[in-house]
Ligand SMILES: Nc1ncnc2c1ncn2[C@@H]1O[C@H](COP(=O)(O)OP(=O)(O)OP(=O)(O)O)[C@@H](O)[C@H]1O
């Protein structure tokens with residue numbers, strides 16, 4: 001039993017390592033991870049930013065960065081889904097399944113690889129933010145707490161990604177599904193305060209799980225725009241930034257496990 | 266000599282589709298068994314069940330002495346699998362791929378690296394060892410994929426269409442590797458659309474149609490079932506074909522098959538030498554000049570046609586399926 005557990009850990013590490021190696025063998029990947037945040041910072045911070053209104057006043061980029069952090073985490077759905085779908089289509093998943101490795105390590109390895117990748121990606125984005133003048137104003141401890149909540153969101157997205165990746169089974173289909181999901185990741189409080197949107201859209205944006213994390217990050221980083229709006233959901237952002245990801249995980253983790261087991265039906 | 270693969274009455278359905286309908290197999294250790302059958306016959310399904318990737322609905326199977334259903338892990342420690350895809354991580358180099366799979370076979374990191382180097386050498390990939398697999402040619406990727414299924418010198422190797430889409434040179438290379446493994450005692454279950462591949466590699470062949478074995482035996486035994494020898498007559502002019510066909514048919518006592526494109530009439534001959542004489546005399550009587558007359562063993566294509574009532578897949582359609 002202990003031996004099994006040890007092999008499980010060793011196998012998980014092997015699968016994780018498979019992904020982390022790409023940072024070493026392909027340093028361009030750092031550039032790839034930079035593209036999205038830089039694009040959003042440039043586009044929203046500088047192009048649209050001049051016309052943006054921050055409720056309560058304040059610097060728009062200070063308002064924007066927590067939104068971009070959360071977006072980066074949400075984009076993880078697309079990454080995870082694509083990798084899982086590619087492994088299935090290329091037969092790599094079948095090869096893993098035909099090896100005498102711990103079956104749970106296939107998913108556990110994916111999970112830890114994506115978490116480490118996202119953590120590195122988040123660090124890069126934070127560095128980006130510091131460059132354009134964003135910073136945290138409420139102590140390092142709160143800032144670390146904010147990072148933790150962001151990673152918790154990524155953890156939830158991971159299970160959505162694994163589940164969808166197992167369903168679609170090809171990178172092309174994964175791309176198409178991501179195209180459908182993408183707008184959903186945009187209807188949030190990340191770029192514009194929901195109270196400035198039409199009522200129905202603002203409602204959707206406020207209840208979008210992403211917005212809770214965005215709100216919590218603003219609050220904990222001490223950035224402007226925290227607690228925009230007076231609704232219950234907006235004023236309980238930190239609580240909901242923990243609740244939403246846990247609920248999502250509670251739904252999609254078992255779904256993913258079931259779906260994975262169905263590969264052998 | 267024991268049996269490396271035993272399958273009894275395997276059944277598997279997908280919704281309304283019956284993929285396996287009571288499949289039986291018995292493959293002796295150290296031999297190559299070829300699974301032959303038209304598209305959708307159930308070959309891949311059979312391989313996936315035996316390689317523990319798919320649960321069967323009912324039936325019993327052991328691979329290398331381990332029960333597929335009750336002890337899949339033990340089976341996995343003893344098998345290698347090459348599916349219809351090149352199942353390697355394209356971002357990683359050949360060496361890193363093999364190292365990863367070695368570690369997943371629970372070799373120590375050092376042992377995994379050593380084994381990776383050995384395999385790269387053996388499969389002629391040493392020079393490309395550090396290049397990412399996505400930059401490999403199709404043949405190189407296929408060899409890398411094969412190398413990955415040889416990590417632990419498997420007792421039983423499953424090859425699902427190992428050479429589909431490969432050029433003749435690559436195909437020969439793959440065949441050589443398979444032969445050398447078999448020489449070392451590995452048992453191979455091979456599915457293929459290429460009859461010459463089965464002819465080249467297989468000690469025994471099971472022809473599968475609609476999820477069950479409809480014939481099995483050595484390639485020679487199967488060919489003998491078509492009626493021993495075949496007589497081919499190639500005529501000089503296409504206009505002579507029908508006359509020649511009736512003459513040949515009369516001489517052999519059957520309806521011959523006619524291939525207009527190459528102006529050829531073919532008929533099975535039960536008494537080959539007597540039939541050959543009769544054919545030559547018959548052609549002379551009707552005044553047809555033959556360009557070529559030959560007596561030969563039947564091909565597996567003819568076996569296939571007779572057993573399933575359908576010709577084997579042509580190369581192009583087989584590749585389309587794989588694509
Ligand atoms: N995942 C699946 N879901 C539904 N039906 C399936 C699935 N896999 C296979 N089938 C069906 O089961 C039957 C057997 O398929 P299988 O892939 O085993 O055939 P095959 O002999 O390998 O064919 P090919 O020569 O084309 O590779 C086919 O009718 C196929 O359509």
Ligand SMILES: [Mg+2]
Nearest residue numbers: 308309310425
């Ligand atoms: Mg197949």
